Amino acid sequence: MPSTATDLYCVMGNPVAHSRSPWIHARFAQLTQQPLVYQRRLVPLDGFAADLQQLLQSGGKGCNITVPFKLDAAQAAHSRSPRVALAGAANTLVIGADGHIHADNTDGLGLVADITRNAGVAIAGKAILLVGAGGAAAGVLGPLLEQQPRQVVVCNRTFHKAQALVDAHATLAQSQKVELLAQEQQGLSGSFDIIINGTAASLQGAGIPVPASVLRPGSLAYDMMYGQAAQPFLDWAQQHGAVGRDGLGMLVEQAAESFALWSGVRPPSQQVLQELRAVLAQEALA
Numbered sequence: 001m002p003s004t005a006t007d008l009y010c011v012m013g014n015p016v017a018h019s020r021s022p023w024i025h026a027r028f029a030q031l032t033q034q035p036l037v038y039q040r041r042l043v044p045l046d047g048f049a050a051d052l053q054q055l056l057q058s059g060g061k062g063c064n065i066t067v068p069f070k071l072d073a074a075q076a077a078h079s080r081s082p083r084v085a086l087a088g089a090a091n092t093l094v095i096g097a098d099g100h101i102h103a104d105n106t107d108g109l110g111l112v113a114d115i116t117r118n119a120g121v122a123i124a125g126k127a128i129l130l131v132g133a134g135g136a137a138a139g140v141l142g143p144l145l146e147q148q149p150r151q152v153v154v155c156n157r158t159f160h161k162a163q164a165l166v167d168a169h170a171t172l173a174q175s176q177k178v179e180l181l182a183q184e185q186q187g188l189s190g191s192f193d194i195i196i197n198g199t200a201a202s203l204q205g206a207g208i209p210v211p212a213s214v215l216r217p218g219s220l221a222y223d224m225m226y227g228q229a230a231q232p233f234l235d236w237a238q239q240h241g242a243v244g245r246d247g248l249g250m251l252v253e254q255a256a257e258s259f260a261l262w263s264g265v266r267p268p269s270q271q272v273l274q275e276l277r278a279v280l281a282q283e284a285l286a
Helices: 021-032 048-057 070-076 082-087 107-118 135-146 159-168 170-175 227-239 248-263 269-285
Strands: 007-013 036-042 062-065 092-095 101-104 127-131 151-156 179-184 192-197 215-223 243-245
Touching (some): 007 048, 021 248, 048 070, 048 092, 062 070, 070 101, 070 135, 082 135, 092 248, 107 135, 107 248, 127 135, 135 151, 135 170, 135 192, 151 159, 159 170, 215 227, 227 243, 248 269
Parallel strands (some): 007 036, 127 192, 192 215
Antiparallel strands (some): 092 101
16 A cells, blocks of 8 residues: 655765656656655765765655765665675665665666567677676676676776676676676777676766777667767767667666665556656657
């Protein structure tokens, strides 16, 4: 049954003004008749712990975490899901009535759902390139490995970070019979069925982080960002015969996982993704 009080949730990040999470969760709440308020919170770069305390004092029931606080969120929690323990990064906090904070990471589940269900691309048996080794990449590697691709290569500007991420996931990769490697971003070799950009390069307008040689004709080139930030990566993919996809579906699907953790109710994510794409298309024309 829906609760009688209106529960408070938010997304915490920096930057956060561009976030569509409030729209998504408001729509989920409408469609599932769950009374909640969901806000954006711009957090100072050195102010995550203080802002989290403020949310607790305001009676907040949970929050989503975006760039650059996913590692901080994992450390701030009292308990962590196996996904968070593996990734060292959290994008969802669940706050109990006693103030207990539980950390989970729904990013990888959202990414996998968007690729396999919404885009209709199988991950099993494929060669995957994961670009980046920060909180975003760390959050999705475990769920990607559980889909049993043939190979996953992690590349990052700083090689030792890519290697550390590979080392942390070596046991899981072995159990899923997946070849898992780290490569230098500068000396990247090979081509892949699925290329996932998990770097902040899109947000920073820093150009394409990998050479076009990584693409095969018809490869899926996936940017975890969406909107204008993702456009250069999508254009680049298309110019080289690949299929570009932005992270809007991942955003909606990971939000649906978070919403289910908070409310116990699974919202109609595919409907909301279609609606959000229509909203963005209208905005682009305005």
